[in-house]
Amino acid sequence: MSEQTTLDKVPAPRPASGEKLLEVTGLQKYFPINGGFIFQRRVGDVRAVDGVDFHINAGESLGMVGESGCGKSTTGRLVTRLLEPTGGKVSYAGKDITHSSRKELAPIRSEIQMIFQDPYASLNPRQTVGSIIAGPMEINGINPTGGRERRVRELLEIVGLNPEHYNRFPHEFSGGQRQRIGVARALALDPKLIVADEPVSALDVSIQAQVVNLLQKVQQELGIAFLFIAHDLAIVRHFSQRIAVMYLGKIVEIGDRESIYGGPRHPYTHALLSSSPEADPDDDGRERIRLAGDVPSPINPPSGCRFRTRCWKAQDKCATEEPPLVRLGGNAEGHLTACHFPEEPTIEAREEDIVLDPALAAIEEAADETP
Amino acid sequence: MTILTKPEAEPVPQGSEHFLSVRDLYVQFATEDGTVKAVDGLSFDLDRGKTLGIVGESGSGKSVTNMAILGLHNPRNTTIAGEIVLDGQELTGASPKTLEKLRGKKMSMVFQDSLTALSPYYTVGRQIAEPYMKHMGASKKEARDRAVEMLRRVGIPQPQTRVDDYPHQFSGGMRQRAMIAMALVCDPDLVIADEPTTALDVTVQAQILDLLKDLQQESGTSIILITHDLGVIAHTADDVVVMYAGRAVERGTVRDILKTPEHPYAWGLLGSIPRLSSSVDVPLAPIPGSPPSLLNPPPGCPFHTRCAFVDQVEGDRCRTERPVLPEGRGSACHLTADQKRDIFIEQIQPRLR
Numbered sequence: 205m206s207e208q209t210t211l212d213k214v215p216a217p218r219p220a221s222g223e224k225l226l227e228v229t230g231l232q233k234y235f236p237i238n239g240g241f242i243f244q245r246r247v248g249d250v251r252a253v254d255g256v257d258f259h260i261n262a263g264e265s266l267g268m269v270g271e272s273g274c275g276k277s278t279t280g281r282l283v284t285r286l287l288e289p290t291g292g293k294v295s296y297a298g299k300d301i302t303h304s305s306r307k308e309l310a311p312i313r314s315e316i317q318m319i320f321q322d323p324y325a326s327l328n329p330r331q332t333v334g335s336i337i338a339g340p341m342e343i344n345g346i347n348p349t350g351g352r353e354r355r356v357r358e359l360l361e362i363v364g365l366n367p368e369h370y371n372r373f374p375h376e377f378s379g380g381q382r383q384r385i386g387v388a389r390a391l392a393l394d395p396k397l398i399v400a401d402e403p404v405s406a407l408d409v410s411i412q413a414q415v416v417n418l419l420q421k422v423q424q425e426l427g428i429a430f431l432f433i434a435h436d437l438a439i440v441r442h443f444s445q446r447i448a449v450m451y452l453g454k455i456v457e458i459g460d461r462e463s464i465y466g467g468p469r470h471p472y473t474h475a476l477l478s479s480s481p482e483a484d485p486d487d488d489g490r491e492r493i494r495l496a497g498d499v500p501s502p503i504n505p506p507s508g509c510r511f512r513t514r515c516w517k518a519q520d521k522c523a524t525e526e527p528p529l530v531r532l533g534g535n536a537e538g539h540l541t542a543c544h545f546p547e548e549p550t551i552e553a554r555e556e557d558i559v560l561d562p563a564l565a566a567i568e569e570a571a572d573e574t575p
Numbered sequence: 576m577t578i579l580t581k582p583e584a585e586p587v588p589q590g591s592e593h594f595l596s597v598r599d600l601y602v603q604f605a606t607e608d609g610t611v612k613a614v615d616g617l618s619f620d621l622d623r624g625k626t627l628g629i630v631g632e633s634g635s636g637k638s639v640t641n642m643a644i645l646g647l648h649n650p651r652n653t654t655i656a657g658e659i660v661l662d663g664q665e666l667t668g669a670s671p672k673t674l675e676k677l678r679g680k681k682m683s684m685v686f687q688d689s690l691t692a693l694s695p696y697y698t699v700g701r702q703i704a705e706p707y708m709k710h711m712g713a714s715k716k717e718a719r720d721r722a723v724e725m726l727r728r729v730g731i732p733q734p735q736t737r738v739d740d741y742p743h744q745f746s747g748g749m750r751q752r753a754m755i756a757m758a759l760v761c762d763p764d765l766v767i768a769d770e771p772t773t774a775l776d777v778t779v780q781a782q783i784l785d786l787l788k789d790l791q792q793e794s795g796t797s798i799i800l801i802t803h804d805l806g807v808i809a810h811t812a813d814d815v816v817v818m819y820a821g822r823a824v825e826r827g828t829v830r831d832i833l834k835t836p837e838h839p840y841a842w843g844l845l846g847s848i849p850r851l852s853s854s855v856d857v858p859l860a861p862i863p864g865s866p867p868s869l870l871n872p873p874p875g876c877p878f879h880t881r882c883a884f885v886d887q888v889e890g891d892r893c894r895t896e897r898p899v900l901p902e903g904r905g906s907a908c909h910l911t912a913d914q915k916r917d918i919f920i921e922q923i924q925p926r927l928r
Contacts, residue, residue: 271776312677407634409803413847413861419859435777442859465851477707479781481806482850485830494776494785497732498746561782563730563752565788 225262225397225429226283231292232256233278238504247443250329251502255292257529260397265423265430267444268462269437269476271499274357275453276433280399283431284318285309296397314344318517321402321418323382327374333385334370340392359388363418378523380411387418399431404439416443437480443464443532444489446538449473452502452510459539467549469532469541472511477551496560509544517545592663593620594797595644595765600657600667602636602737611869613639615821617657618900619917621814623764624629626791628812630805630844632866635820641767643667644799645684646674662764683758687770689750689925691740700726700738703757725756729786734821734888748779749796752786753789765798766791772807797872805848809833816839820867820877825906837915838906842923853927860926876909884910885917 233324234249253275261267269492281287285301294302296312304312317340321324327336337356341348346357350573357367372381384401385556390398403419404412416439423430423443435438440447441461448458449472457470468474478493495514500506509527521544529542534549559565602614614636621627629637642648643655646694659666661682666674681705686692693702697892704718704723713721720737726734729752742750751771758766773778788811791798798814808815808829815832817840818824825838836842846860864881867873879885879893889908900907908915 213917241747271778380865408866409805410632410862411865412848413859416849417858417861437777438849438851441851442853442855461855465581475778477851479777479786480851481777481809481847482578482852483780483805483809483833483848484850485809487809487852494782496730497780498779499776500640503785561730561786562732564782564785564789566785567793571789571792 218313223262225264225417226431227259227293228279228283228559229257229293229337230486231257231279231282231294232290233275233282233287234290248503251453251505253282254505256450258433258448258455260429263397263423263427263429264446266433267440267446268431268433268450269435269440269447270450271435271517272568273452273499273502274450275502276450279319279403279450280431280433281294284315284316286318294548300304310344314346316342316391317387317393317395317398318382318399319390322406323379323386323559324406326386327382329374332371332373333365333377336374337392340389340555342378342544343466344393344400345535346393356388357417359391360370362391362422363388364414374442378411379407380414380514383407383411383415383417384418387415387422389423391533393401393459394468395428397429397431398480399433401433402435403432407528412439417439419443437476438482449476454510455543456511457539457541459531459541463536463539463549466551467535468551469535469546469549470511471517471547475514476550489553491551492557492559494557494559494564496562509542514560517547519545590840592660594623594662595621595657595799597640598660600640600643600659601655602639602648605652606870607644607653607872612872613821613869614643615872617818617821617823618828619823620798621765621799622863623797624795625813626788626800626811628808628815629799629818630673630803630808630815630832631803632803634866634869635818636819636869637818638769640818641684641769641799641801643769645678645682646671657865660718660749661927672704676710678765680761680766681763681768683761683763683767685751685754685758685766685771689747689754689774690742690756692730692839693750698739698741699745700740702851703738703753703760706757721760722756723843725760726753727752728759729756730782731756736818747775748783751775751779751783755787755790759794759796761794762794762858765797765799767801767870769801770803771800772804774803780807787811793833800828805833805844817844820872821869822877824878824908825902826900827904836906836923837919838878838886838908839910840878841906843920844883846923855885857926862866884914887914887918 224226231253233253233254235253237248238244240246243343256279270276280287289302291342295302300485301312334356337359341352357370360367365381365384405413420443422428446460447464450454452471459474474494475493475495478491500513508524509522512522526545527542529540532541532546598612598618600617603669606844617640631637644659654668659668699724700719703722707713707718707721720736723734723738725736731737731749731752745753773785802808812829815829816823819840825841832841837843839872843862849859873880875894875896876898885893892909898907898909
């Protein structure tokens, strides 16, 4: 399981990087809520994804961060067309695939692959590693030169597993190794885009780094574009060139790595960055923002700007008018923010911490008064 | 908030023993496959009002240790040996009745998964009130008032009405707050928080961690914070124990562990996590391989199978001889102090920027 496996055996006719590989406009997914006795009727919707625009260039990695329930996984599943979008448009390599049938999708499915979060649930326990990885080739009728078995052994080597483990079953592997099997399966069809839905969050810290390094190697050497979905901001920053921040079914800010992590404008991005714990006892130079409460329900999202219920800058305008996702003055090209009252583009500590949590504010106020 | 604060100048015996001290703790489970040595000779101390962070990967014995302190293991298949002394009271040999009196009153626990740790059958208020009635002999009415007070203290809005809600009516962050309220209801001296924020989102995690810290400053409780996330301990813990395969491999203040770690495993952990300010061009430095099975741990140093510095130790000591963890600041490793310093400065530190 050395880290220095070479990837030179892989053929590489690839679209030039910089071209738009995937484009998503106004994407929506509403899950209906049914109610009523005997006669089921639709009583509401969970607006999991509600008007999302972004694109991924060939060979690029777009990171997607946000808290649970913000719709990042649903977006991943819509892009791979595992779910049918309610509205909006998904186009892959210039072709509209929003409502394509199974048959129309067949040639595209092999180019968009997915890596799942839970390596224990995403591998069939009754199949050997060999048949799991060869599965996609079988379904798509692909016969690589030298046979499928040889290709599978090659793939096992690429992901740092012993090719002799071909006939083993998933339960014989540890979590990190299973995730490598998942990566090998995603690579089996030589895809152009991989949607990685929280690929490392189920793994231990030391194993996480192994898998992140593997994915990065795959991305750089094979030029595969990634939609990298995760909640860990530091890992997303490490892996992605561009980052989209989601909140309650919408993208609130999107931009390149330096803009999002160095000069965020949306208050929510500030709050996220400030909450992300750093393993450094000296980083007191960062601003401290503590929001109150949890993310509201996506069944009845707040009107106007969805973050306004937890935002310290919210005004009447935020409730009535939904802020558009636009480039603000002073922002870099491609750095878009959806906010009426954006923050300064810095993450330096402020003169006064923003503490919205009532319990925290009460205790800290009391502590300030007593001494 | 009148009843909540402890009497200010509690006579702390000067220069005496630690509030909690664990010595040579062994916890073993008998399973069909053999004996699992979940904790294998662990020692640590905790002083009053301090926070001890226990860091390690899954299966390193962090939770098992703390279940042993609380006496929550099934005595039928568990062997516990060693010494656990809480405020002068020995716990390993204590009767179930004694432990029952201590649990919830003197020591309490905040569990990781609040949905499974709370009973779905009782209201949140009743679950918070129960230990107060049991230990403080309070009436139902008093206990309910106390529950409302506790909910307000941990930041649940409208506590008078929410006290009658069931756990499923709370969001994840609110449930975790309710768990904290439950743990603190009898003003315990020791709170064990087992991955209290792992199931939560980052913005909520930050709220909960700050809340724990602020409540601790207010009431002077000692906290044991179990986590796998070095970021979580950076701003909450005073001292840290790094565990690997059931043993403590390094001990020190939080600054020691994060700034000048000595054990190769701690180096590996720090090298594995990306930071918000680190260079993105430098690949992460993972620890090769995976943690050993505790059914059959490797001889000598348990980390030697994954350690890159085995050949720098003379002879075969890493494979044959188990390194001891010195008292106080130190690490259980055969490398000499000079070697550790040189390797850290030359090879490890440059990668951590």
